Amino acid sequence: MNSMDSIPDPTVVQKCLGLLNLENYRDPFMDHKAHKLFSGHVITMAVEGMLMKHECLWDLSENLRSKEEFQDLLHLESIHESSINRKLQKLPTGLLQETAYRIFNQIDQSLKHQPGFENLGKLAPVDSSQFSLPSKAGEWAYATRQNNGVKLHLCLVVADEETYYPGKTVFSTTGVDDKEVATELIIDQDVTYIYDRGYISYPLYSDLIKRKLKFVARVKANSKLTIVSKNKIGDEPNIVLDAEVQVKHPKTDEMISFRLVEFLDEESKKYRVVTNRRDLTASEIAEIYRQRWKIELFFKWIKQHLKLVRFYSFAKEAVWNQLWLGMIAYGLCELVKIHTNSDKSVWRILQTLRHYWGDPWDDFMKAMFRKPSKTSKGRRKKGKPGRPRKHPKKMKTIQIIHQ
Secondary structure (H helix, E strand, O other): OOHHHHOOOOEHHHHHHHOOOOOOOOOOOOOOOOOOOOHHHHHHHHHHHHHHOOOOHHHHHHHHHHOHHHHHHHOOOOOOHHHHHHHHHHOOHHHHHHHHHHHHHHHHHHOOOOOOEOOOEEEEEEEEEEEEEOOOOOHHHEEEOOEEEEEEEEEEEEOOOOOEEEEEEEEEEOOOOHHHHHHHHOOOOOEEEEEOHHHOOHHHHHHHHHOOOEEEEEOOOOOOOEEEEEOOOOOOOOEEEEEEEEEEOOOOOOEEEEEEEEEEOOOOOEEEEEEOOOOOOHHHHHHHHHOOHHHHHHHHHHHHHOOOOOOOOOOHHHHHHHHHHHHHHHHHHHHHHHHOOOOOOHHHHHHHHHHOOOOEHHHHHHHHOOOOOOOOOOOOOOOOOOOOOOOOOOOOOOOOOOO
């Protein structure tokens, strides 16, 4: 018998979480006297909990006790939820940050060959999203009487319509203004940064121009921009204005020059954006700003599909750690997409992972690439003949008593 035949096919949970390579990690300081629960155990359990959307620390504990394949991965049969909570607060945040960026870098390297959007290149919307904390347990992140919470500040790399991943991440309490961390979110890539009105800062735009970094930023309707000249608008029906403008730097009084584009969306709402990209048409500049919506989709994704709306622990260090763990969990989904060479969405991949979590990896791969059993487009509805109804259909009150 071939020796390879004796090697069992790894389960999905073993294969997926094995990408972290942290299941047996021992921190030289925190785990010095630990005999059972190591840092790698808690990291792996917490990431698994977010992927599977476990609700609380008890779920993490009971999941380990009930899943033999998970016990085999961690070489751990059981652990109490209180032990997980204590360790979660003491995890080295630097290790989690390093792990997240290692995963993001793997994703980035795998997608280097992608040119990005035609003519536009790769885009990088910048924005933040808030996570609320309880009034008492979240006092360490106090902002107002009604608001304790933390922020995830993010620069998202958008490679194409379906592919986007974190490029740079900063966490803060909600009391920190977005503009205060804007320069921390600049990545050394050939991308075009996209900013919403929360990042209106002419010193920031000036710095980007001096560093020869491309950007598109929305400004207010009453921004005091001096029009120097107007560019000719071609056959672009949604473009209102394309002009060269200047504004005075608030600190140095030097004049900052850039391009202003005003355009209308599908609902005729007007947008004003400034940019230093003069190699594109006004419609292409408008399309770059429209792609800012991808970062809103990302925030919605991690809040809906991962365990990041309610935290396992509200202690300060535990909250920072859980935010990094959430980013790691998302990165794992992207890595699975890349490693399987799948054209499915990241959400569909996560759904499939959940269904086959304890099954052999080969079964998961068969499910990922299973051909649809139904090839027809189904029965098509036929339109009713005659003229369209001018007035709404009148309805009568329906009275039903169900016993």
